[in-house]
Amino acid sequence: MPLSPSALRLYLVMGSQDCRGRDPAWILQEAIAGGVTLFQFREKDSSLSMTQTVSLGKQLRELCAKYRIPFIVNDRVDLAMILDADGVHLGQDDLPPVEVRPLLETNALIGISTETPEEAKAAAQAGADYLGVGAMYATRSKPDAGKPIGPEGIRRINCKVSHPLPVVGIGGIDGNNAKEVIQAGAAGIAVISAITHADSPRRAAAELREIVERSRLKS
Numbered sequence: 001m002p003l004s005p006s007a008l009r010l011y012l013v014m015g016s017q018d019c020r021g022r023d024p025a026w027i028l029q030e031a032i033a034g035g036v037t038l039f040q041f042r043e044k045d046s047s048l049s050m051t052q053t054v055s056l057g058k059q060l061r062e063l064c065a066k067y068r069i070p071f072i073v074n075d076r077v078d079l080a081m082i083l084d085a086d087g088v089h090l091g092q093d094d095l096p097p098v099e100v101r102p103l104l105e106t107n108a109l110i111g112i113s114t115e116t117p118e119e120a121k122a123a124a125q126a127g128a129d130y131l132g133v134g135a136m137y138a139t140r141s142k143p144d145a146g147k148p149i150g151p152e153g154i155r156r157i158n159c160k161v162s163h164p165l166p167v168v169g170i171g172g173i174d175g176n177n178a179k180e181v182i183q184a185g186a187a188g189i190a191v192i193s194a195i196t197h198a199d200s201p202r203r204a205a206a207e208l209r210e211i212v213e214r215s216r217l218k219s
């Protein structure tokens with residue numbers, strides 16, 4: 001499935017470790033109803049066995065297929081293949097994208113985490129479809145996220161790199177700061193806790209989507 005930049009507007013990243021005992025499939029279904037446009041299965045440091053991870057992944061994959069939301073797997077190309085994912089998201093310390101590309105279907109999406117213009121340039125050359133730029137703000141969802149770079153990090157990448165790649169901001173984004181991220185030039189926002197920890201993931205997603213849509217018109 002080729003990536004439409006509008007698919008990046010509200011990107012939910014989630015694994016069972018983010019769900020505080022609630023059912024990940026329920027959270028995803030509610031979030032999709034609220035307006036999520038892309039989903040990443042990020043089972044990280046969780047208590048699930050590989051068998052349970054595959055089983056949960058299949059459930060979430062099916063939901064995404066039902067609602068026509070692209071389904072991305074974090075880090076693990078093997079899991080992406082098992083789940084027939086639409087793509088993978090790779091960080092700077094993950095498998096090199098040039099090695100991964102030939103393993104995937106022709107139109108598979110590859111997202112790459114970048115913090116600097118140099119990393120963004122390299123990601124574009126390696127054939128990335130989008131960039132995940134962060135951490136924007138302090139986050140509790142990724143202990144090794146490093147020092148926040150703020151929306152200024154997106155501006156630096158977008159003005160120093162002549163690359164055609166759309167960017168999503170990630171890390172500590174919520175309803176109070178999402179607008180700044182879009183106005184810095186992001187095509188969308190990627191969130192974990194702002195949706196997975198919300199009393200109503202549906203309402204949280206709807207509010208974030210609304211902010212993204214409104215901020216795009218003003219940027």
Ligand SMILES: Cc1ncc(COP(=O)(O)OP(=O)(O)O)c(N)n1
Pocket residue numbers: 011013040042044074075089090091092093094111112113131132133134142168170190
């Ligand atoms: C959309 C998006 N952007 C960035 C990341 C972070 O990826 P990475 O640096 O590999 O860290 P982990 O998520 O693997 O801990 C992401 N997952 N998604």
Ligand SMILES: Cc1ncsc1CCOP(=O)(O)O
Pocket residue numbers: 013134135136138139140141142145170171172173190191192193194
């Ligand atoms: C996966 C990831 N990559 C950079 S920050 C981050 C965590 C984002 O989680 P939250 O939206 O809860 O801050």
Ligand SMILES: [Mg+2]
Pocket residue numbers: 074075089090091094
């Ligand atoms: Mg990674």
